[in-house]
Amino acid sequence: MLRVAVVGATGLVGSQMMAILEERSFPVAELVPVASERSAGKRVSFRGEEVEVRVVSEEVFEGVDLALFSAGSSVSRRWAPVAVSRGAVVVDNSSAWRMDPKVPLVVPEINGDDLSWHSGIIANPNCATVQTLMALYPLHRRFGLVRFFASTYQSVSGTGARALEELRIGALSYLDGRSWSGGVYPHPIAFNLIPEIGPFRDDGYSEEELKMVNESRKIMGLPDLQVDCTTVRVPVFRGHSVSVFAFFQREVDVEEARGVLSSFPGVKVVDDPSSHLYPMPMDAAGRDEVFVGRIRRSLADPRGLALWVVSDNVRKGAALNAVQISEKLLEMGLLRRA
């Protein structure tokens, strides 16, 4: 049994991490919910008990075996090394350590083996990237992935709890004839689309778009993989969707692709469009699987496939994947470094 800290325990992903630890009966001896000063005095619920949230400090990591971080990059940069120095293994949901060559970036179904070379911190990938790769990796093993194009349709839950309110109140305001923005996004999100996720570089790419490129290469171990990506925020509460066009070394067969996807753990193929069956965020919210549908061969290239990939970004895109990493660490005997 382990002492497990959740840093960012009052946030959307942190809450979900605790719920998933409980759901999956992760062997938690003691839960240590950690948050910033703002949450001092708050309580969170775990296995039917109320646990007081502790303000982040060196001391909260004393005796902690596993620390799940989801409190933003600056908190992770500051405190993850502290947790490690106190003996904890850190699974970090922020982007702080993802591209550090000494830090494994892991989707357990794809590159769980990379956990073997961790040195304290393991990075949990970007939400949109996780689900895209869950669909592409099994296809890669069969056909050899060369290039992909991704256009994302990302829900507001990717931004956090305040964004859910912003969409809810924004929608009511709009329907009431008023325009409203709560300040989480630079423009109203209700009944609108915002093609901005994260800060922009000088060349016009956003950080979210570069995550798809760089994290895909690192996770799949394909440094030459060619990726183009446009990321867009859509007025959906929960569940990210990605339109993918993927190109392979070999000619693809749609039936074979469906078979390869269906037999990959964590993927569910929903693909009978004439019966109106395809993945939708409405159906994916609250589910663990990555749903793949609209599987077609490229009209222009027999080595290409079009896919539509939907998943609950808070679960497989964040909290679930972090807990799965933790389970895999346990299974590999890698959790206690001391």
Added chain:
Amino acid sequence: MLRVAVVGATGLVGSQMMAILEERSFPVAELVPVASERSAGKRVSFRGEEVEVRVVSEEVFEGVDLALFSAGSSVSRRWAPVAVSRGAVVVDNSSAWRMDPKVPLVVPEINGDDLSWHSGIIANPNCATVQTLMALYPLHRRFGLVRFFASTYQSVSGTGARALEELRIGALSYLDGRSWSGGVYPHPIAFNLIPEIGPFRDDGYSEEELKMVNESRKIMGLPDLQVDCTTVRVPVFRGHSVSVFAFFQREVDVEEARGVLSSFPGVKVVDDPSSHLYPMPMDAAGRDEVFVGRIRRSLADPRGLALWVVSDNVRKGAALNAVQISEKLLEMGLLRRA
């Protein structure tokens, strides 16, 4: 001055056609609003006057010089030839005649010259295709278009007036804790995404996706153009958005691309993402321009560009383009065939 019939006058696009004829002072001597039996007795407003809607029949086309059709494919297939036989020129917004080799399919800024060979019917292209090509065509002239990938984010107004209500009521119901679908779409559209627009072929492609492929080739006169497309309905009232990755014969330069786009009539570049300036459906609704932004060079290929293209699908995607075709016909002296 012309006698102008609008078939489908009580629909979303038909109403917009009449409004745009009025706005642009199209030389209408008499407006003949036409609709199905269901709309018998209704009145529409034109230039401040109430005009009674006539039920479609051979007689309503008597003496009509120009008939704008937007009442669905079956109405167009049945009645457009009748209107032509009575001496009218038909601009048809349905998909009925678009791929007929004897029918020009026209975006005036791109291939207005194709109007010269019309023989009574001119087809107005699919909404998502119009705006995508308004962005791609000027780039094609400079760099030579070879291939493009489009993922669409299409608003409910593309489906018609009932779909606007379905989104409105669906959103209120959802926020009230109830799931609701009014039957226009096979699933709730509020706070959801539906990757189904039009019927599906056996190979998994939808009609809407094939329109993007086939109409693009015909309008730009590029029979070998390679196109891949995924079309998705999003919970936006008005304004379609398209994420495009386009590849050219020659290496592209982003500044040159912006210049080429800015100087093309009907296109407006909105592209300063660090200042949160990019096209959004919220800003495009009610506007005539096609807005292009997020212009970046492909990360993988110096001959590629990523673009984000937004336009009011009811205006440039439908009613405005039909009126612009009519204006061009007048200008070319092609309206009166008799």
